[in-house]
Amino acid sequence: MDKLGFLGRRLLQLVPVAVGITIVVFLMLRLIPGDPVRIILGSRATPEAIASLQRSLGLDKPLWEQYILFLGNLARGDLGMSLLYRQPVRALVLERLPATLWLVAYSAVLAVAITVPLAIVAARRKDRAVDQVIRGGTLLTLAMPSFWVGIIFMMFFSLRLDIFPVSGLGEGVRDRLYHLFLPSLTVALSLSAILIRSLRSSIVAVTLADFVDTARAKGLTERRIMLKHILRNALISTVTILGVNIGFLIGGTVVIENLFAIPGLGALMLSSISGRDYPMVQGITLVFAVLVVAVNILTDLTYAIIDPRVRL
Template structure:
């Protein structure tokens, strides 16, 4: 296990380098001038040239890239061009809301998908199974921003149950404020997760080891939890880990709709303002989050099924 973890950590280096390089090239080769954006369209050429020199944008692209790699290796993420604050300090305040949002979305997707999958698997090809699959298919084809907007109008404006914007000040307010955004994100994952768990549960319930467990007279709950659901959970874990990329991208939409001060709104402001340090740091953080989840998923495989060999 330790050798596997060390090998995966070593593999992080080219992934992080590739992500950083791609982000750097996309930002520097895209049209527009950060200095002109910052100073406004009425700025003089002299003022724009002075600001470009201050930010180092007047240097050749290769020199800028080497400086960027130097700062990346030393852990110096730089300073925001528009906020005039260190990127590390900005990330420290923006990252927690996004992490909590992604965690709550994953938990809500499991809370919804597991019972639906179990219900559908037991009533395979029945009316209930058809209704569940139809219900989940509708949400799979619905855009996140539409679901989020409906939630705001229904639960925030009409019923006034949940706040429609912000993050709150206390831990409880954080959870309450992120419930609707998390639910909007989770409903996009539920259809894929439910179908995967349903198929795995049907296969498990029709397997020989489950039939043997029933023949031994084991309790129905024991057969379900210890044999069927435990084996099906490996399939669900795979799907959930893959959907982390969806969650990371979904935060861009949901956080901007609900005005959450997280990484999604942070990255969007960086893109609109062409704030290179913000965009580069945010892309690296999202990439590291996805890679870390994949690493934890491999470890969870081993815990769920000791027969799995980590390579």
Template sequence: MAGFAGLGRRLVQMIPIIIGITIVSFVLIRIVPGDPATLILGNHYTPEAAAAINTNLGLNRGILYQYWVFVKSALSGSFGHSYSIGDSVGHLIWQGLGRTLFLIVMAGIFTAALAIPVGLYAGLHRGRIFDQTTRVLLLVGYALPGFLLGVLLILVFGVKIPILPINGFGDGFLGHIQHLILPSITLAVPFSAVLVRSLRASVIEAMTADYVTTALLKGIPWHRVVSRHILRNAGMSVVVVFGVNLAFLVGGTVVIENVFSVPGIGSLLVSSVSTRDYPVVQGLTLVFAVFVLLVNLLTDMVHVAIDPRLAVA
């Protein structure tokens, strides 16, 4: 019951945060210079069409009325209508959301597959050649901008050694995986650098703990000490780091999807900002915010499941 009460409390706490995010996104998109109707219509601009857009968006009304139009459309799930694309915003978000989630899941899998063994081995062999080499390589990977790493991967595996697709989403499950390998690696490299450093530090700290010394004195085999004591306890902090950075990974998809032309909600956001498509930008901002909040909530729940003592706090 205490767990359900804590979950309910966290969900209630998310409400004012979401409201604040809607206000910030609503204000920021409106202070960008330029007339939305002009940018949306482009060469098809006419005073009548511009007046219709301004009326539908409520731009000829007060700011509070415009915000109410946005909130009402968000509560209905439609998020309004995109004038630059000519479709329901909710439908556009639903189309791109699955592709973005597919990319995030693949990036998370690549990250875990790289960071867990490398971080564990580096921590267990602190100061050795593997540890030192790994730290240098991952530092370079973390410092390298995502868009630049993506371009380098395109040049190597798409041009010099053309073995992987460099754009699009592909057809079918295997096609999706094949097309998202390079963007997933681009997202996973800096993410892995953070996790490796965190896991390495946690493993080194766990190796000096009394429970590890006691287990070794009892004659427990080293591999069991590593799996049952060192990795399990070191993994608690890594779960938090993984969850927090997974939330930031969502923001990274905005850039990477545009580099690899993945038709997800990240690339949709960039194109909508350039055309000042208010309903799309506001709807996507809200979706990104809710996703980040849910990831943080799920991270806390997993952390409590690993360490039940945190449920008391």
């Protein structure tokens, strides 16, 4: 099957996932313990204010009708009105989304840049001192919470050495890469620790395969064997882990964005939860879910590029 056919099949398989996402996001506001309208307005709200908010949220209609209206609004790109900011949820989400995408993409790139060389070195020097140091470093990194690592980076590189800014997003590509380096590195370290262990194990396993001995018998250099034959096959399982963890990163930006004062969706989500802005929380959750699905599609396409057997 060609790439377009493979992509089409994967998109069709995502239809029930998309339906499930809309149902879960729709039920978020309806399954809150107690009356969400009273939670939003407080205990001193008048009956008129309660009835008005119920009408604006569509909570005065049957559940099935509310869901149909919800789908209709989604089709128009209407995510509702923020109760905290008094602005359309869609406008606020689109305003904050680029910062989150920058953080996630930058973190993923740094994680891959750290992972590939260290995993190759550890695998080629299996059970030697360098391998033990790299594996020990990954365990130490996994044991440290990301927010703690971020605080250490901030205190050392920003406050003491004054190399990187403490907070902010910056303007322009170069300035943005500069401002987001520390928060992205904070996220990338924990991700690379997982990827290094996975890729190292895969490289060690693939190195023992018969086709590697055949490549050596043909006189290929070790560098060519590693990059063209071993690494490409070893990346297959690591791509899965990378795709899954990027999905977690999208939802896990809340802490890092608040720590480094990055105006992204994570920071907006936390302030909306604190302010009981349920339409905003609902809209951001939907966007996060869509991004995770998009990452899964990209992961599947990467499979098709790395391993032709996936397209069969």
